[in-house]
Amino acid sequence: MAAEEEQGFRPLDEASLLAYIKATPALASRLGGGGSLDSIEIKEVGDGNLNFVYIVQSEAGAIVVKQALPYVRCVGDSWPMTRERAYFEASTLREHGRLCPEHTPEVYHFDRTLSLMGMRYIEPPHIILRKGLVAGVEYPLLADHMSDYMAKTLFFTSLLYNNTTDHKNGVAKYSANVEMCRLTEQVVFSDPYRVSKFNRWTSPYLDKDAEAVREDDELKLEVAGLKSMFIERAQALIHGDLHTGSIMVTEGSTQVIDPEFGFYGPMGFDIGAFLGNLILAYYAQNGHADQANDRKAYKKWILKTIEESWNLFQKKFVELWNKHKESNGEAYLPDIYNKPKLLSVVQKKYMTNLFHDSLGFGSAKMIRRIVGIAHVEDLESIKDASKRAECERAALNCAKTILKGRHQFETIEQVVEHIQSFDQD
Template sequence: MTTEGFRVLEEKSLIEYIKATPSLASKLGNDLENLKVKEVGDGNLNFVYIVISPSASIVIKQAVPYVRLIGESWPMTKERSYFEATALKRQYDLSPKHVPQLYHFDRSMSLIGMRYLEPPHIIVRKGLVAGVKYPLLAQHMSDFMANTLFYTSLLYLTTTQHKAAVADFCANVEICRLTEQVVFSDPYKISEHNRWTSPYLDADAEAIRNDKVLKLEVGQLKSKFCEQTQALIHGDLHTSSVMVTQDSTQVIDPEFAFYGPMGFDIGAFVGNLFLAYFAQDGYADDRKTYKEWIKCTIGDTWNLFHQKFTSLWDMHKDGPGEAYLHEIYQDTELWELVKQKYMIGLLHDSLGFAAAKMIRRIVGVAHVEDFESIGDPVKRADCERSALDFAKMLMKKRRNFNTITDVLSAV
C-alpha cells in the first residue's frame, strides 16, 4: 500500500491541493480564488467533494485507510482508488456515454478528480424511492454492461491479453475480501456487523442461518466470485452506483472492479431493482403502476443486454477472441448452441448473484434507502420479508428459469 505523502484532505487543504495541481485547476477554468467545496459522500467507504468555481465544477474523491461506515476499527486499503481510477479509464474507453471522464489521479494521495455530473443527475436509488420513471435506464445500462463485459472477456481478447488484464486487477484483494465477507458469508452466520428490522425479522434472519440448501447455493456462488475471471466487472453495480436524468445514465464508483463473473454485475443491478420493487408497498402513495414499470425495466435490462451482447459476439466471431475459435465453431447450428448455452448460464449466474445481493441488504451490514426510508418498522419488515422470500426462492431455483419473463412471472 502506498503511504508516503498521504494525508486526509478537508476543505481548506483540498483547495490548496487543487491550486497546486494544473490538471484540476484547468478544469475549473483556473478561476481559483472563490472555490466552494461541499462534502457529499453518503457511501460506505470514501469522502467525496464537489468543488465549484465561478465557471465550472469537478468531483474529488479520496479513499481513506478504513471503512468510513464503520470507522477506523475496520481498516481498509486506500489502494482501492488505484483500481477505481484504472477501471474508470477502461470503462470510459468502452462506454464513454455512460461513464464520467477521469481528469486526475494521485496514487500517493488516493485521490481521483473527475467530471461533475451536474443537476438534475440523481442517484437512481433516490429516484426509485421517489417513484420517478427513467425511460432510458434499461437501454443505457444494457449498453454499459454489454460493452464493458464483452470487450474485456475472452470472447473478444486473446488469452495473453486477458491474462495480462487479469493481472492488472488481481491485487485488489482487500476489496474482494470485503465483498466475500459481507455478501457471501456474514448473512449466513452470526456476525457482529449484521443487522435487520428487529424483532420483526428475527425469525427470518435465523431461518437464513439455518437453511442448508441456501448455504450450498451461496457457497457455489462464492466460489464463482472468487475463482472465475470472466471479464472486468464493476464489482458494486447497485442502484446507488448509477446517476441518471431522463436522458443520461452514468455509472460511477468502480473501486470494487476486478476480473470476475459477469453475472455479478448484472445480478447486482437487477437485484437492487428487485429491492426497489418490493419496497414500493411500504410507501404512502399507490405505487402499483410504478411497480409494473420496475418489472418492465428488469425485463428490458436483461433482454436488451442479451441482444447487444450476442450481437457484439456475432460481429467479432472472426476476431481475436480465443474462447470459441471460429475455425472450430463456424458451423451455424453449433454457433447458435454455443451462444444459447452461454447466455442461459449467464442468466442463471445473474439470478443467483441478484439473490445474494438482495439477502445481504436486508440481514447484513449495509442496508438500502429503499427500505430504510419506510418509517413504520412493521410495514418495512413486511416488505423486506417479501423480498427475502423471493430472493431465497431465486437462489435455490434459478436454474429452472430460462427467460427473464419466467422470473418476473414468479414475483
C-alpha cells in the same frame, strides 16, 4: 498497509485541496485556469462510508475530487481499508470509460500517492438512482442505458473479445484489489449465513426469517458455489458493486460511478447486482404506497425495466459477439465456431449460463440487504417497521426461491412472474 506505502499520503482538507488543484494542470484547466481559480468553491458531499468527496466549482467549470482514506470513514480507523481501492476505482473507470463513455464519467486525474481522483462533476438534476426509485420516478431510458453499459463493459473485457495474454495481464493487475473482494465475500456470501455482530434485520419481525436463512442447508450449498465462482472465475472486468446506489440518473442520462470493487470476476455478479436491487425496489413500493399514489403503475414500470434490462442486455451482448466474431477472442476461435448453427448453439448455452449466474448473484445480493450488515434505503425508508418487515419478508422469500431454483428459469418473463407471486399486495 505497510508503513512505507503510506509515505507521502496526507488527507486533504479544503485549504490543502485548493492548493493541490491550483498546482495540478489537469484539474485547474477544467476549472478555467488562471483567474477563474480565484472563484473556486469547495463543498464536501461524501454521504458514503468510505471516502471524502468534494464538489469543486469555479465560475468556469466544476469537477469532483474524491480521496480514499485508509479506513472505513464512518467507523474510523478501527476498520482499516486499503487506500489502493482508489487506484482500482480510477483504473476501472478509465477502462469502462474507454468502452462505454456514454455511461461512465471521465477521469481527469489520478494521484496514487494521495489516493486522489479528479473526475467529471455529474451535475444536477442527476440523482442517485436508488433515491429516484424510492421517490417513484420513472426513467424511460434506464434499461436501454444499463444494458448498453453492461454489454459493452463485460463483452469487451472478456475472452470473447480478448486474447489470453491481455486477459491474464488484467487478471494479475486487479488481483491486488483483494481487500475489496474479501469485503464482498464477507458481507455478501458469509455473514448472512452465520451469527455475526455485523448482521441486522427488522427485529423482532424477521428474527425467525434470519434464523431460517442461517439454518437453510440447501441455500448455503448454493451460496458456497456462488462464492467460489466469485473468487475463482476471472470472466470479465466487472464493476463489482453495481447496485442502484452506484448509478446516477436523469430522465435522459445514466452514469455509473464508484467501481472501487472492480476486478476480474463473473459477469453475473454485475448483472445480478443491478437486477437484484431493482427487485428490492419493487418489493419496497408497497411500503411507499399512500392515498396519493398507490405505486401500482410504478411497480409495473420496475418489472418492465427488469425485463427489458436483461432482454436488451442479452440482445446487445450477442450483437457485439456477432459483430466481433472474427476478433482475437480466445474463447471461440473463428475457424472452429463460426458456423451459423454452431455459433447460435454456443451463444444460447453461454447466455443461459450467464442468466442463471445473474439470478444466483442477484438473489444473494437481495438476501444480504435484508439480513446482513448494509441495508438499502428503498426498505430502510419505510418507517413502519411491521410494514417494512412485510416487504422485506416477501423479498427474502422470493430471493431464496430464485437462488435455489435458478436453473429452472428460462426467461426473464418467468422470473418477473415469480416476483409478482411473492408480492403481498
